[in-house]
Amino acid sequence: MRHTEGNWSLYTTSFSKLPLYTYYNPLSPASILQTEEELEDLIAREGPFDGVLGYSGGAALAAEIIIRDARANPFGLPEERPFRFAIFINGASPLRVFRLQDEELSDVTFDPSALLDEARSMFMRPSALRHKEGVSPEDQVDHAAMLALLNACEGKMLADGTAFISSGDFGLCRFEPGEDSEALIDIPTLHIRSLEEDKITPHHGLHLLGLCSKENARKFHHAHGHDFPRGRAEMKKISQLIRDIAEDAWKL
Numbered sequence: 001m002r003h004t005e006g007n008w009s010l011y012t013t014s015f016s017k018l019p020l021y022t023y024y025n026p027l028s029p030a031s032i033l034q035t036e037e038e039l040e041d042l043i044a045r046e047g048p049f050d051g052v053l054g055y056s057g058g059a060a061l062a063a064e065i066i067i068r069d070a071r072a073n074p075f076g077l078p079e080e081r082p083f084r085f086a087i088f089i090n091g092a093s094p095l096r097v098f099r100l101q102d103e104e105l106s107d108v109t110f111d112p113s114a115l116l117d118e119a120r121s122m123f124m125r126p127s128a129l130r131h132k133e134g135v136s137p138e139d140q141v142d143h144a145a146m147l148a149l150l151n152a153c154e155g156k157m158l159a160d161g162t163a164f165i166s167s168g169d170f171g172l173c174r175f176e177p178g179e180d181s182e183a184l185i186d187i188p189t190l191h192i193r194s195l196e197e198d199k200i201t202p203h204h205g206l207h208l209l210g211l212c213s214k215e216n217a218r219k220f221h222h223a224h225g226h227d228f229p230r231g232r233a234e235m236k237k238i239s240q241l242i243r244d245i246a247e248d249a250w251k252l
Contacts, residue, residue: 023061027119027149029097029170036064036097043082051246052083055228056204059091063208067094067175067184078187078252085188085249087242090197090226091208096175100166104159112155112165119150174203175211183213188248190241192220192229216252218245 025031039061043049054062062083069082078084152167164173175184189212193205204226209217220241222229229238 023057025146025149026057026095027146027153027172029172032064032095032097032172033170035061036068039065040068040082048080048082048084050083051085051087051249053087053089053242054091055089056226057092059086059088059208060094062086063088063091063094063175063185063211064096066187067096067211070184070186078249081187083187084252085190085245086185087190087192087245088205088208089192089228090194091191091205093174093203093207094211096164096173098171100169100171103171106157106159106161108157110155110157110163112153115155115165116150116153120147174207177210183211185212186216187213188216188218188245188252189213190218190220190245192222192238194223194225195221196223196225216248218248 024035043065052062054060063086065082066086069076073080149167153165154167155163156166156171157163158171162173162176164171166172178184191205191209191212193209197204198206209219218241220229220238222234224230229235
């Protein structure tokens, strides 16, 4: 889990009092790569798995792993994939991280101000800046360091025209839908998201949906914003959809 706000933990009150942490520093490419590589190592040792369920940043991380594997093993059999199906709840947009030395770069640059302003509004919002009770000082988010990372970023381009930000040896951008018909995520997926969130940002589910195979994607909309769906009727419907998506995976 990664969030400390909202009512997603309405029925787990004791859990919500515990200190919660993020999976990685989203502005530190090295941190993202380390997390992805550690998770890939775990999957290699313990997996592959039938499916994965992720909420918000957890959905983004799961998508990153799925895309990385598909790119590294484009002809892999379904049973060889890390996951045969995925459930994304209010899925954040997956991040693409790469080492500059591994890519062909362009001399073209761009003004990253709009992108960095969006990141500041997300990561420097009041709820993210507050001191979290029960968390030791050394484990509190270092907002000064995060702001320094933002301020150090430059806008650069890959030779294929992909825009990214960089503050050193790594590049960072979002995965984007390909120009051809090939989806970045072709396994069966279930997208549980709020249409109201689409009016605020595409990066709480809509963008992730666009990275997935339309033929293999199922959708469920709820009315709780970036909060977690709840209630007996919704849980019953979602449970059935999860069973359906699992059955879809075994038909491929």
